[in-house]
Amino acid sequence: MTDTDLPPRLTRLAFHGPISEDRAARLVDKLARSAPAGVLDIGCGWGELMLRILEAAPGATGLGVDVNADDLARGRRNAAARGLAGRARFVEGPASTTARGPADLVLCLGAGQALAEEEPYNPAAVLRALRGLVAPGGRVLLGEGFWQRPPAPGELALMWPGASADDHHDLAGLVDLAVGAGFRVERIETANDDEWEEFESGYLADEEEWLAANAGHPAAAGIRERVDRHRASWLRGYRGILGIAYLTLVPVG
Template sequence: MTSIAGPAYGTYLDFASPLSQPRADRIVRYLAATRPTTVVDIGCGWGELLLQLLAACPDASGVGVDTDQPDVTRGRANAQERGLADRVTFIEGPGADHSTPADVVMCIGASHAYGDIPTALRALKPLVNPGGRLLFAEGFWEHRPSPAELERLWPDASADEYPELAGLVDMTADAGYQPLWIEAVSRDEWDHFESGHLADQAHWLLEHGDTETAPDVRERYESHRTRWLTGTRELFGFAYLTLGIPA
């Protein structure tokens, strides 16, 4: 068997989180209505939502921070292609190291950059300018998982790892934010994201299934597919919370 590089990631996805374009359009309109001049995206991936918000706010500049070098490179290329390169900076590094405040701060599925959800909410608050907005998106349990359900998830999964949606919103209020808009993604958005997440591996295996790299790729692919279809699909939600800071 020959050895060949493994599959890419995210080439079948527009966003690096479960998010449809209609929902993204609504979020962008809602945030753009505040007329931000500065935007920061912590754990931005390739920063698709950041770029769409900047396109809607011609007076704004933005910063995206992520540890994944290929994602950062993709974000820079997209910004250049759309004529936004002079208004956005993509930084490869830990999101928790960023300390410059902005009118709009986004943290989408990236609370782990600070350790856990409550710690992230506390750390992000000083980054939001008075009167600004935090778009905070995180996972939550659709219902508290049973021991049997936890066994079908990731290693060391715990029922205390995530709250239910009401508990997630309460965490933001307890941290001093005003919840302004609460929305959870649909099953279609989740299925699109998970299928897109797996598609690079699936197509790669179709072409390179007899190479030395294939067994490892196939194990990752089948493990993730099984965890999604038998574990998280009926259990794990994802919410986009638009949060306000008093002026």
């Protein structure tokens, strides 16, 4: 069995998170207006938002850090295809130990665990780490989970392994943590239902299509079990309960 026998990885997703093209365009426009010289993307995946910011801010350079080699290779290919290879670097390694910052613009979109590896997950520690990575007068764009309402025990049991009501704050509590970490909150946005559905459908689409055409493949049973488990986790667990906030943060002088 080779990799070419298996489903491709996340080809239906432009971004590794629930963010629409319209929202991405607005964020890129607003963030590029500050003319950042350097962009740091923590847990970048293939760094799509970073690349779009580099296109909108011609003087900027970008550094994306992630542990997934396949995603980083995709980012490098995309950068080369868009004439950005000389301004975008993708580095494999843990964000907690990779040399980085301070940067004028720091992106951390759904990747806070890359900065706060202790258990349980602590968004306050993520925000403190981000405060140390952004240059004076710069910006942080944080994509972070929050509870839209308190989850019931039965709902938590269907989410991710070990899910706890303490894993996230509500939106107001998350914003309070950002202020407590030394930021002012320039902008607050939250992913909507359409963005979640596009993301969750796109997240599984490659594998769902592959399973429909390869039911007898030796790897099908394991892939089917994982796909069905993820879909159930979303539909019966965190759908309508877990939100994603996009916070534009300004460090206090």
